[in-house]
Amino acid sequence: MAMEDxxxxxxxxxxxxxxxxxxxxxxxxxxxxxIWVICFAGALGLGYFLHVTNLQQELGVVTASEGVLKEDYExxxxxxxxxxxxxxxxxxxxxxxxxxxxxxxxxxxxxALLEDITLVGLKNGLVFTSxxxxxxxxxxxxxxxxxxxxxxxxxxxxxxxVSDVADLSxxxxxxxxxxxxxxxxxxxxxxxxxLTMSILARTYRYNDERS
Numbered sequence: 001m002a003m004e005d006x007x008x009x010x011x012x013x014x015x016x017x018x019x020x021x022x023x024x025x026x027x028x029x030x031x032x033x034x035i036w037v038i039c040f041a042g043a044l045g046l047g048y049f050l051h052v053t054n055l056q057q058e059l060g061v062v063t064a065s066e067g068v069l070k071e072d073y074e075x076x077x078x079x080x081x082x083x084x085x086x087x088x089x090x091x092x093x094x095x096x097x098x099x100x101x102x103x104x105x106x107x108x109x110x111x112a113l114l115e116d117i118t119l120v121g122l123k124n125g126l127v128f129t130s131x132x133x134x135x136x137x138x139x140x141x142x143x144x145x146x147x148x149x150x151x152x153x154x155x156x157x158x159x160x161x162v163s164d165v166a167d168l169s170x171x172x173x174x175x176x177x178x179x180x181x182x183x184x185x186x187x188x189x190x191x192x193x194x195l196t197m198s199i200l201a202r203t204y205r206y207n208d209e210r211s
Contacts, residue, residue: 100171110145113170113203117149120164126153129196138207147201152182158197165201176200 079086114131121128134146151161158179165172177199 109170110203113168113172114147116168116170117147117165117172117201120168121151121161124153124157124160124164126151126157126161134200141207142204143207145203145205147203148198149201150196150198152194152196155179155195158195162199171204173202174199175202 110133114133118128118131129150129152130148131150132148134148136143136145138144151158153161162174162177165174177197179195179197182194182196
């Protein structure tokens with residue numbers, strides 16, 4: 001039978017003939033079939049291994065990006081869920097910003113502000129030596145206008161002056177103050193009760209000239 005012939009040809013085949021590839025044609029059919037099956041299985045296995053390796057690499061990339069995409073989705077979902085709250089908060093911030101802007105004096109209001117500061121000082125019994133505008137400095141959103149002030153009076157009067165200037169309706173901040181004795185005040189026997197204070201006041205206005 002054909003199967004018996006194949007088995008007999010395999011049994012009589014000398015394995016040393018495998019080293020002689022020039023005589024492949026003389027090899028038994030069963031050996032040729034086995035060799036082809038081995039080659040085919042090897043090629044199939046190699047192709048499968050390479051294909052699976054590429055798929056594993058792609059899977060790794062997709063898995064790595066999955067976490068990023070998930071975080072991005074969660075962030076955008078949170079923003080979308082709180083969109084109305086954000087809009088309400090933005091509106092409140094815009095209203096607060098406009099209220100602050102209304103507290104910033106314009107160029108035409110600076111003389112009135114100087115008058116207010118002078119009246120506050122006189123109300124507290126102070127004597128002004130000078131009150132001078134300094135060169136302004138521009139920032140991204142605002143322009144800063146310094147005012148150098150030198151006044152004389154008692155310690156409590158100077159304290160009340162600083163407090164009243166801070167309470168003005170317009171935004172004024174006070175910086176770099178120095179206090180030194182200026183002798184005796186009129187009608188007082190207490191040495192050093194009359195003081196001279198140098199202080200730098202700063203007011204601000206919106207920088208509507210920025211690009």
